Amino acid sequence: MSARAASREASRTLLHVAASSRGGASHSRAAGHHVLARLQQALGPLRVLDCDLGAMPPPHPDARMVEASLTPAQARSPAAEAALAASEQWIGQLEAADLVLLSTPVHNFTVPSALKAWIDHVVRPGRTFLSTPAGKVGLLADRPVLVVAAAGGAFEAGPGSQVDFLSPYLRAVFGCMGLTQVEVLRLENLRREPAAIEAARARLDDWSAAVAARLAAGAAGRD
Template identity: 50%
Template sequence: MRRLLHVSASPRGAASFSRTVGEELAVAVAAATPGWTVTRRDLSHAPLPHPGPDFARANALAPDMRGPAEREALARSEALIGEVEAADVLVISTPMHNFTLPSVLKAWIDHVVRPGRTFRSTPAGKQGLLVDRPTFAIVSCGGRLGDAPAGQADFLTPYLRTVFATIGLSSLDILCLEEMNRGQEKVAAARAAVRVWSAACVARAAPAPGA
């Protein structure tokens, strides 16, 4: 049994471009070869709490120093990390909010990216502790990315590349759906790009022969 985890962050529900493309990709990957299970985590429908003081205290302790209260404070984080660890393929779908990622997605990342659990600090820098796997991100924005004045700044995609590489997920492909609020012609162009990109993602996600 192979597993795909789709983490979605848009508050727009079925009207969301990023969520729709992410779901279509998840379904296409599962349909391409038998034996897939898809897990969906909708961060807008069921937002996560941001890590609080109990989490911070427990996270700062070495595992052998944690008692029942500390383990309880990290239980949600462990469950979320477990979902990632169990997934053979990870799909992230998110809008761009104010040049960067929505707070609900940042909360998920803050539960998953933990020192001593998903990365460790070394003299050479942070080293990821998770096994790399195909990771696909769909980012939707209303305007065009690029230099001002016509374009808008993008702090989202560089951040995703850095934070996922930090925990060992370096095989990240990102599709940016730009100008989604600029009329049906732009939406149609984005849809054409999605078809090409999704086909390549499905091929990458397919298990190797005999796997």
């Protein structure tokens, strides 16, 4: 391989978790792709792992999975290990990522149910966090988590504004596993007039450029 080809090889891995079931019509998915393009411009090629929760929603944790996840690893039967196979696969994707990008709709003030099911598979006692008398301690290495959330209505103060349970919830969920560098962009009013959608696109572009530049500066500092 030539030096030029080697220098173009992806040196970092990004996990894109996409939670909308609306495929190509999804605002959050399109926003995630926009952020990804900005990151590739700033950081160079990235190896991308796609986790499409809209296309393949995780099952709700069933009794076997719940029992297995509460059983210490050394006491698990082969059947209990098998019940955790999907969970292990999703946690493995998180562990392989240098950077996590989560694009999600806002459903009823918080995360959609497919994303909640994924969370229930990856936030696991003794695996991604430890319960201690002093509280939960994350077991994953810290890394940036970028969240773009698409909402039909408004969050900013004003008529019709709504409460945001999604942003603090996702900070708590990722923080519990040890991922504390969570940045959230809320794209609002996407089911309102076209001007609101244009305004959201402009915010997205500013935010992605700023985040990408910050991550590139951090990466250069470490090189």
